[in-house]
Amino acid sequence: MFPQPTVLAAAMPDLTIFQYSVVDNIFSMTVATMGAAALFLFLSRSSVDREYRPALLISGIVVSIACYHYFMIRHSWNGAYELAETGYISTGAAFNDFYRYADWILTVPLLMVELVAVLRLQKSKARSLLTRLVIAAGLMIALGYPGEVISSPDGWMARVVWGTLSSIPFFYILYVLWVELTASLQTQPPAARKLIEISRLVLLITWAVYPIAYAFGGTEAALIAKAGGAVDASGIVALQVGYAIADMTAKAGFGVLIYFIARAKSSATGTDDERVDASQKVAQAATAGA
Amino acid sequence: MFPQPTVLAAAMPDLTIFQYSVVDNIFSMTVATMGAAALFLFLSRSSVDREYRPALLISGIVVSIACYHYFMIRHSWNGAYELAETGYISTGAAFNDFYRYADWILTVPLLMVELVAVLRLQKSKARSLLTRLVIAAGLMIALGYPGEVISSPDGWMARVVWGTLSSIPFFYILYVLWVELTASLQTQPPAARKLIEISRLVLLITWAVYPIAYAFGGTEAALIAKAGGAVDASGIVALQVGYAIADMTAKAGFGVLIYFIARAKSSATGTDDERVDASQKVAQAATAGA
Numbered sequence: 001m002f003p004q005p006t007v008l009a010a011a012m013p014d015l016t017i018f019q020y021s022v023v024d025n026i027f028s029m030t031v032a033t034m035g036a037a038a039l040f041l042f043l044s045r046s047s048v049d050r051e052y053r054p055a056l057l058i059s060g061i062v063v064s065i066a067c068y069h070y071f072m073i074r075h076s077w078n079g080a081y082e083l084a085e086t087g088y089i090s091t092g093a094a095f096n097d098f099y100r101y102a103d104w105i106l107t108v109p110l111l112m113v114e115l116v117a118v119l120r121l122q123k124s125k126a127r128s129l130l131t132r133l134v135i136a137a138g139l140m141i142a143l144g145y146p147g148e149v150i151s152s153p154d155g156w157m158a159r160v161v162w163g164t165l166s167s168i169p170f171f172y173i174l175y176v177l178w179v180e181l182t183a184s185l186q187t188q189p190p191a192a193r194k195l196i197e198i199s200r201l202v203l204l205i206t207w208a209v210y211p212i213a214y215a216f217g218g219t220e221a222a223l224i225a226k227a228g229g230a231v232d233a234s235g236i237v238a239l240q241v242g243y244a245i246a247d248m249t250a251k252a253g254f255g256v257l258i259y260f261i262a263r264a265k266s267s268a269t270g271t272d273d274e275r276v277d278a279s280q281k282v283a284q285a286a287t288a289g290a
Numbered sequence: 291m292f293p294q295p296t297v298l299a300a301a302m303p304d305l306t307i308f309q310y311s312v313v314d315n316i317f318s319m320t321v322a323t324m325g326a327a328a329l330f331l332f333l334s335r336s337s338v339d340r341e342y343r344p345a346l347l348i349s350g351i352v353v354s355i356a357c358y359h360y361f362m363i364r365h366s367w368n369g370a371y372e373l374a375e376t377g378y379i380s381t382g383a384a385f386n387d388f389y390r391y392a393d394w395i396l397t398v399p400l401l402m403v404e405l406v407a408v409l410r411l412q413k414s415k416a417r418s419l420l421t422r423l424v425i426a427a428g429l430m431i432a433l434g435y436p437g438e439v440i441s442s443p444d445g446w447m448a449r450v451v452w453g454t455l456s457s458i459p460f461f462y463i464l465y466v467l468w469v470e471l472t473a474s475l476q477t478q479p480p481a482a483r484k485l486i487e488i489s490r491l492v493l494l495i496t497w498a499v500y501p502i503a504y505a506f507g508g509t510e511a512a513l514i515a516k517a518g519g520a521v522d523a524s525g526i527v528a529l530q531v532g533y534a535i536a537d538m539t540a541k542a543g544f545g546v547l548i549y550f551i552a553r554a555k556s557s558a559t560g561t562d563d564e565r566v567d568a569s570q571k572v573a574q575a576a577t578a579g580a
Contacts, residue, residue: 042333050337057333061326068322093373098311102319106326 012080012090013225013233020081020088023240027074030244034067037252044259052262055117059255062107062114066251069103070244072096077240100243101145107251108137115177118258118265119184119196129180136169136176143169144214151226159218167211174207191264199257206249213242302370302380303515303523310371310378313530317364320534324357327542334549342552345407349545352397352404356541359393360534362386367530390533391435397541398427405467408548408555409474409486419470426459426466433459434504441516449508457501467493481554489547496539503532 015023041060045053073096080095081088112133116126147162181200185193216222222235305313331350335343363386370385371378402423406416437452471490475483506512512525 042329045333053337054334057330060333061329064329065322065326068325072318094307094311096311096315098315099318102315102322106319106322 012095013236014086014090015081015088015233015237017083017087019233019237023237024074024077026241026244027070027077030070030248031067031074033248033252034063034070037063037255038067041255041259047266048259048262049266051120052118052266055114055258055262056255058110058114058117059258062110063251063255065106065110066103066247069099070247073099097148098145101141101148103247104141105138108141109134111251111254112137112173114255114258115199118261119180119188120265121180121184129176133173133176136173140166140169140173147218148214150218151223153220153223156218156220156223159223163211163214163218170207170211174204177203189265191267192261195257195261195264199254199261202249202254202257206246206253209242209246209249213239213246216242302385303526304376304380305371305378305523305527307373307377309523309527313527314364314367316531316534317360317367320360320538321357321364323538323542324353324360327353327545328357331545331549337556338549338552339556341410342408342556345404345548345552346545348400348404348407349548352400353541353545355396355400356393356537359389360537363389387438388435391431391438393537394431395428398431399424401541401544402427402463402467404545404548405489408551409471409478410555411470411474419466423463423466426463430456430459430463437508438504440508441513443510443513446508446510446513449513453501453504453508460497460501464494464497479555481557482551485547485551485554489544489551492539492544492547496536496543499532499536499539503529503536506532 038060041056041063045056048056076093076096076099079093080091082091112130116130121129143162144166145162147159147166150156150159150162178200181196181203185196188196216235217239219235221232222239225233225236328350331346331353335346338346366383366386366389369383370381372381402420406420411419433452434456435452437449437456440446440449440452468490471486471493475486478486506525507529509525511522512529515523515526
């Protein structure tokens with residue numbers, strides 16, 4: 001009934017010039033956003049208190065890793081297609097979905113670390129929390145991948161099953177983070193409280209995009225298109241655009257939010273440098289008075 | 291009996307799309323991991339005491355060198371293969387094993403230096419230790435290489451001999467490091483002791499992967515596949531994946547461990563900046579009292 005995927009043509013569905021370019025451009029924009037966020041986070045470390053600098057460092061590393069992967073993702077996208085009379089057609093080279101999963105394997109645990117680092121929870125509490133979150137993140141990503149690479153309409157049910165399995169640790173992470181962020185509100189300085197409430201919301205909204213994008217890429221039409229049937233490939237485009245936007249918000253956007261939380265918590269006590277300035281002024285005044 | 295390797299075609303066995311992609315993806319992930327570790331180690335120097343910063347600097351350089359080499363290793367891998375109807379076939383260009391050995395020649399001695407630097411052994415002791423370790427590391431790598439490039443089943447015995455010769459300095463290094471790490475435990479602050487015990491274990495486990503990967507790449511099936519006989523190439527895949535995982539753990543993972551040791555030893559006396567803060571407080575108190 002449906003054309004069977006072959007070794008050479010299974011890879012990617014034919015796309016219109018518009019569809020191909022939308023994905024190509026969003027990938028380029030993601031590279032720029034991640035790189036810019038990395039510069040901001042690395043170079044902002046000196047404007048927060050010493051104890052919050054590791055949180056900014058880790059946030060900067062997260063977007064650096066994502067910057068590398070989106071550069072490679074775009075390279076793979078360009079290699080998977082060539083321009084023909086009818087639009088963009090597959091070159092036979094597969095588009096490498098694994099880049100995104102390699103990125104998630106490395107960055108999702110680090111996202112948990114940056115959040116825990118900026119909250120400055122108790123050491124024993126932070127450790128137990130991180131252990132649970134990192135294990136759940138690993139499971140979430142590992143269970144999603146087998147579904148992601150299915151490219152035959154016969155595999156629709158299998159894709160739904162993998163997606164559902166992956167959703168269990170996904171919702172667990174969101175639940176744990178929501179509860180922890182809410183509980184931590186009491187111990188945070190007032191200036192940071194509002195920001196943590198925002199970050200709770202940003203987390204919920206940006207993370208919600210991932211399963212939605214996954215679902216778009218797994219519609220029957222998308223799988224038929226992936227298998228080489230000339231139907232509607234817009235689900236594939238929606239998946240790529242959805243993931244890219246979610247990654248930008250959940251990594252670069254969230255990183256900037258981490259900076260503002262660190263900044264707000266630093267202001268509560270004054271930054272190291274302000275304290276040094278203040279003590280120098282005291283010393284100068286004392287000298288002047290003597 | 292077996293097709294003899296020629297200059298152009300000896301290089302690499304045919305691989306399935308899956309086999310090729312596993313190696314390609316693990317190389318990309320290694321590039322990302324090494325780069326991320328380099329950023330972390332370079333930018334974390336300010337959060338440890340001055341005397342431990344050289345250890346982090348060297349650790350950062352080690353992963354930077356590895357990042358470059360894995361980028362090149364991947365480039366060579368991509369150049370050695372092309373996609374055909376049956377999977378990936380050799381282009382005739384050889385896969386360059388020397389990148390990995392060049393990496394080891396540069397990084398293994400530096401790994402010894404970073405370990406000795408973070409332990410802060412007595413100067414005379416450190417010098418004699420390093421001399422012995424660096425010579426042994428050079429011998430280990432130089433003796434392993436002739437076996438690595440053998441790509442004919444006739445050379446199986448020769449590969450075993452080179453591998454065995456290379457194992458002598460390999461075990462010597464592990465023995466010396468184990469003894470030294472154990473002896474150093476007494477002079478280390480309690481906070482660092484647990485971490486040094488962990489690093490002793492990490493060293494033993496990650497280094498054990500190298501000879502195992504070497505053995506996988508030297509099975510008769512692997513050598514026949516390398517020589518162009520269409521048998522089972524999974525040994526070749528196991529060697530590449532094994533080396534990549536071992537390199538990630540022994541360099542990036544070990545570097546992060548070095549950071550934690552440095553951090554633990556810094557906390558034992560307070561970081562430079564904390565000491566500055568404390569001395570300022572003393573100065574302020576003195577001024578206030580006067």
